[in-house]
């Protein structure tokens with residue numbers, strides 16, 4: 001006896017999140033981020049933890065039964081570079097980005113915007129991003145600086161990959177505290193784009209400095 005033919009898998013979706021479902025995706029991701037940080041920062045009864053595991057696994061199985069999604073590259077190769085961000089505009093190169101995507105359930109959810117020739121972002125490292133005691137993980141700080149520098153490229157419509165990134169940690173990066181990251185272009189030499197930036201407290205005290213070399217690439221290499 002032969003096995004019945006299995007259903008073909010639904011086609012993979014590689015479009016940006018549809019406008020009508022974006023708010024609910026963001027709301028779900030926000031709730032999950034809240035739960036993640038709460039689990040790290042609060043005592044929890046074992047019974048509640050068992051319930052969380054049971055319900056999370058059951059929900060994950062339902063989500064996994066849906067069509068697969070993958071990064072929408074077409075939009076990244078075209079639309080992203082066609083308009084220069086307006087002053088104050090909230091920016092998102094894709095909403096599932098681990099640093100600045102609002103729809104990533106385990107991301108940092110940094111909020112970048114244009115401020116003149118700079119990109120400025122509000123960032124608050126939740127409890128789950130702790131590395132050394134009471135300090136955000138140095139790698140999380142580096143990720144924030146890499147991502148915010150990437151947004152500077154939008155101001156000159158220059159697709160580029162990070163070639164080198166250097167961080168000077170000048171003071172502890174507090175967790176669960178509102179901070180401000182900034183980045184701007186220092187200079188350009190052919191394909192080499194030199195970017196700098198910093199991370200400061202809301203009061204303006206320096207926490208970390210970053211400098212990086214991004215190497216410009218043709219859009220076709222954004223695969």
Ligand SMILES: CCCCCCCCCCCCCC(=O)SCCNC(=O)CCNC(=O)[C@H](O)C(C)(C)COP(=O)(O)OP(=O)(O)OC[C@H]1O[C@@H](n2cnc3c(N)ncnc32)[C@H](O)[C@@H]1OP(=O)(O)O
Pocket residue numbers: 093146147148149150151153154159160161162163164191192213215217
């Ligand atoms: C992703 C961008 C989109 C942005 C969207 C907005 C927000 C984004 C937010 C996301 C942001 C996150 C962004 C990310 O996470 S990007 C992801 C992390 N980065 C990567 O994956 C990059 C991996 N590396 C490569 O793909 C290639 O090596 C690159 C493209 C970098 C260069 O390979 P390519 O074959 O094309 O160029 P080349 O080798 O002829 O070199 C050309 C020139 O550059 C100089 N050079 C090269 N590498 C280095 C180096 N490491 N240090 C110092 N210098 C270096 C080299 O000496 C030469 O100089 P010269 O000899 O001519 O003087």
